[in-house]
Amino acid sequence: MASKYTLIASSTVGSGGSATISFTSIPATYTDLKVVANARTDRASNNDWVKIGFNGSTSSFTYREIEGDGSTVGSYTGSGQLAFFATASSSTASTFGNAEVYIPNYTGANYKSYSVDTVTENNGTTAVASMNAGLWSNTAAITSIELTPNLGTNFVQYSTAYLYGISNS
Amino acid sequence: MPTKLIINCETGEQTEVELTDEEVAQREADAIAYAAQEAERDAAAVAKAAAKASGEAKLAALGLTAEEISAL
Numbered sequence: 001m002a003s004k005y006t007l008i009a010s011s012t013v014g015s016g017g018s019a020t021i022s023f024t025s026i027p028a029t030y031t032d033l034k035v036v037a038n039a040r041t042d043r044a045s046n047n048d049w050v051k052i053g054f055n056g057s058t059s060s061f062t063y064r065e066i067e068g069d070g071s072t073v074g075s076y077t078g079s080g081q082l083a084f085f086a087t088a089s090s091s092t093a094s095t096f097g098n099a100e101v102y103i104p105n106y107t108g109a110n111y112k113s114y115s116v117d118t119v120t121e122n123n124g125t126t127a128v129a130s131m132n133a134g135l136w137s138n139t140a141a142i143t144s145i146e147l148t149p150n151l152g153t154n155f156v157q158y159s160t161a162y163l164y165g166i167s168n169s
Numbered sequence: 170m171p172t173k174l175i176i177n178c179e180t181g182e183q184t185e186v187e188l189t190d191e192e193v194a195q196r197e198a199d200a201i202a203y204a205a206q207e208a209e210r211d212a213a214a215v216a217k218a219a220a221k222a223s224g225e226a227k228l229a230a231l232g233l234t235a236e237e238i239s240a241l
Contacts, residue, residue, distance in 0.1 A: 009178045019171035019188055019196075025179040051199075058195060078206065080199075146173075151200060153171055163178065 003166055006030070010162040017042065017154030021147040021161045026106075028141060030165030033103040035145060037161045038096040039086035041152025047120045047128065048088045049150035051081035052101060054112065056144065060137040067130035081148075083134060084118035086159070088152060095121040096159060106142040111135055 008030075009023055026033070041048040053061075061081045067074050084099030099118035106112060116132035147161060170187040177183075188196075228238050 009176045009181065011174055011176045011183055013174060014185075016172070016185075018174040018185070020173035022173055022175045023178055024175055025177050027178060058199070076210070080203070080206070148196070150203060163176075 003168055005034070006165045006167070008033075008163045008165050011160065013155045013157055013159040015157050017156050018159075019148065019154050021155060021159075022144060023146075023161075023163045024144045026143050026145065026163070027165070028107045028143075029167075031105070031168045032166040033106050033142070033145075034164040034166060035099070035101040035103070035147070035161060036164065037084065037099045037101070037147065037159075039084075039099070039147070039149075039159045039161075040091070040096045040156045041086045041088050041149040041159075042154050042156055043088040043149065043152035044090065045088045045151070046090045046122060046126065047097065048086045048152045049082045050084050050086050050097070050099070051148045051150050052083035052114070052134070053081055053146035053148065054136050054138070054142045054144065055140055056146065057136070057138060061134065062137070063132055063134040065130055065132040067128055069126045069128040071126075082150060083114075083132060083147075084116050085120045085128065085130060086149060086152070086155070087120055087122060091120070092123040094158075095123070097121065103142065103145075108141070109139050111137045111139065112142060 039050050062079050063082060064077045085097040087095050087097045097120045099116060101114055101116050103114045114134045119129040120127045172185045172187050175184050175186055225238050
């Protein structure tokens with residue numbers, strides 16, 4: 001069955017930064033969704049997490065994650081909205097964390113799962129890659145997606161987010 | 170006040186809206202909860218490493234070589 005990707009919306013953070021990137025009024029006409037993001041936050045560190053939220057909810061999120069940085073590896077299970085990596089203030093200038101978040105069956109009546117493939121970019125020191133499986137234990141159809149820095153206050157200028165709709169026909 | 174960037178997928182309109190006091194408070198609470206979660210995770214990792222080192226020392230005291238211990 002052929003899949004068709006349609007760019008629903010995109011955005012680039014402006015010079016003042018943004019504390020949250022929010023896609024609202026997502027049409028229910030697709031089969032799946034994909035978020036493609038390039039993110040950097042103002043946290044005073046090498047990297048930051050980006051949290052994902054649906055429909056304004058910040059509860060009932062859990063995840064299982066594996067990660068490696070070239071010298072150490074880890075696997076974690078937790079509750080919360082941690083989804084993917086952003087670079088931060090101590091990262092090499094003009095680099096961004098990259099991520100793809102796949103959200104299947106976003107209008108279905110089951111709990112909503114999502115999978116994440118993400119990596120930081122840092123030419124100077126440790127970079128880290130991660131695969132993450134998340135679950136939002138809520139049966140509501142997803143109509144909005146919120147992306148928020150975990151510890152930074154803002155996404156910095158030129159961070160981008162693209163939302164694609166995927167149709168299986 | 171920090172702002173959030175809202176992209177309306179139906180209209181394509183993009184707006185910058187200031188966070189509400191409730192949203193700011195939620196972010197602060199989330200950061201505190203994350204710090205506690207990280208501290209718990211770090212403590213568990215330290216305890217696990219200490220237990221591993223203690224176990225290996227006891228095995229070595231029983232006469233096992235480093236190769237034998239690592240093969241377990």
